[in-house]
Amino acid sequence: MKRKNRPMGRPRKIDPADGQPCLSKRDCVLTAGQQVFLECGYAAASMDAVAVRANVSKATIYAYFDNKRALFEAVIGGRCVAALSEFTVPQQHGDARAVLTDLALQVLKRQLAPEALALHRVVLGEAPRQPELGEAFYAAGPALGIELVGRLFADLTRRGLLAIPEGKLPLVVDLFLAMLKGDVHTRALLGLPNGTHCLECIADMAADLVVARYGVVK
């Protein structure tokens, strides 16, 4: 009884060329594609470059993916779900300010990771020509963030640590998350040296602004 497609128990092969723990050829292609697309953008990326980086011939790529577009979608789809692997939802024992600061700092760090920035750039660049791509990215990224923070804010309100009117909750969530996309994020996206503010200061003030307006007086 033959097994197909890397059955669970079988250890992965090692690529003899670079000694890295390369998986199936298909996975090699995906990884290489990821690197090339995120580095060059869709249009400037070439299948030759992907083939070289995957230690594979172009024909092999086309054995697994119909065309360039299909490979791109597979790559980006993979990155989208990977980028949003679960947050550590802050323990809500302390006061609201501490919780918000913690959350803000996590989001900030995650947004500034080089792969997150590259993904952001490439998706924005191609979204006008591939609507589904924009949808997928939004659903896997911003939409999840909004939902998660929304639940957290609602919880804090229910427990009397914040006092956000129901009708205003979505807007507060939106502005809270937006506050984390300031100068530091912009400069990072543009590839400029380093932002002017420290991440802790930003997280602090974002939490502070929300608490100043919607915190409960003690």
Place this chain on the structure above:
Amino acid sequence: MKRKNRPMGRPRKIDPADGQPCLSKRDCVLTAGQQVFLECGYAAASMDAVAVRANVSKATIYAYFDNKRALFEAVIGGRCVAALSEFTVPQQHGDARAVLTDLALQVLKRQLAPEALALHRVVLGEAPRQPELGEAFYAAGPALGIELVGRLFADLTRRGLLAIPEGKLPLVVDLFLAMLKGDVHTRALLGLPNGTHCLECIADMAADLVVARYGVVK
């Protein structure tokens, strides 16, 4: 005494092909390049497409611009300065909240203009490969905004309408501007239908959050 380069008094020629008030061939090329680059992005844009849209041969393009990159820089440089044509600095007679709301709404509307969004996308996509481009965009856009809002906030503080400690001023400016890049902006950049919140509500709340924390008690 011959005059060169479209002297002031001379009316512009009319392009016989489409009847539009086309300027010099060089300007036609610039305009066409603008459209093509903003639509397709740098890599996917072709000089053929620019030539067609400008009603000009490719050779003519190369008579004015050394190569594709040079044309791109000219186009983007032009858009960068055009995008930041002066704001109407709000009259500061009312209370701080009104001033901030007004300012926020202006920024929001400007950011969401289709050309601004397209420019944003294209610049982000190419910035990793063209550092000077990122610098130019940042200087003409975000940096100017930061400076302008910084001066406004400092003024309001000096006049007793806000109470922002000197040390915190840059951070408050940053977060205030960041609050305007929330969900609506994100969805617009991704080309998704329409944002969830109304612009006036966003501007209102952004101003509200700042005033709640740094407004003076009356």
Place this chain on the structure above:
DNA sequence: GTCTATATACGGATAGAC
């Protein structure tokens, strides 16, 4: 499945006539 070699097309850039 995987490779080498190639078909085919397109894009950046230029030569040379007018």
Place this chain on the structure above:
DNA sequence: GTCTATCCGTATATAGAC
């Protein structure tokens, strides 16, 4: 300055051997 025609590299995609 402006055009037509063209060179030449490169890119996507495939054919066919193993």
